[in-house]
Amino acid sequence: MIQVLFLCLGNICRSPMAEAIFRHQVEQANLQHKIMVDSAGTASWHEGKKPHEGTQDILDKYNISYANMRARQIKEKDSQIFDYIIVMDDQNMVDLQELITDNYKSELYKLTDFVTSTQVDHVPDPYYTGDFNYTYELVSEGSKNLLNHIKNNHQIK
Numbered sequence: 001m002i003q004v005l006f007l008c009l010g011n012i013c014r015s016p017m018a019e020a021i022f023r024h025q026v027e028q029a030n031l032q033h034k035i036m037v038d039s040a041g042t043a044s045w046h047e048g049k050k051p052h053e054g055t056q057d058i059l060d061k062y063n064i065s066y067a068n069m070r071a072r073q074i075k076e077k078d079s080q081i082f083d084y085i086i087v088m089d090d091q092n093m094v095d096l097q098e099l100i101t102d103n104y105k106s107e108l109y110k111l112t113d114f115v116t117s118t119q120v121d122h123v124p125d126p127y128y129t130g131d132f133n134y135t136y137e138l139v140s141e142g143s144k145n146l147l148n149h150i151k152n153n154h155q156i157k
Helices: 014-028 053-061 090-099 132-153
Strands: 002-008 035-041 084-087 107-110
Touching: 002 014, 002 090, 002 132, 014 035, 014 053, 014 132, 053 132, 084 090, 084 132, 090 107
Parallel strands: 002 035, 002 084, 084 107
Antiparallel strands: none
8 A cells, every 4th residue: 555645834725635636536546445645734733623614615616525634743653654745845844854853764755846837846825825726726736647656656557
């Protein structure tokens, strides 16, 4: 089982959106028995909360489930459990490396490493920008290309 963790600051906007979209894409490819998906935040401010209303609205618009998703903070053990940790921006990467000091099992990437349609280097936080549509576009493309990357690297069909 390949395990993927999406990481942002508070785990209520970007990373749960990525978790839901990626899980949806995994299910559409009938790979849910081969790929497990989760999300977390570097901060604990929103622990236990549902995704932000804006994230819920955009996922509802595209009929993507976010059922039973609750914010949580990343834990040290996550770097040993997950094969991939996908962050939304450079600060998430810095925070991750400060929080997780053990040797990583995980491969670390920014989601924008998998976005080819634009020159952005991070997924903007719609909590601050208010632009959940643009975040959805970036996350959707990045997730699709990440799934292809995982399928190719692990010879999954």
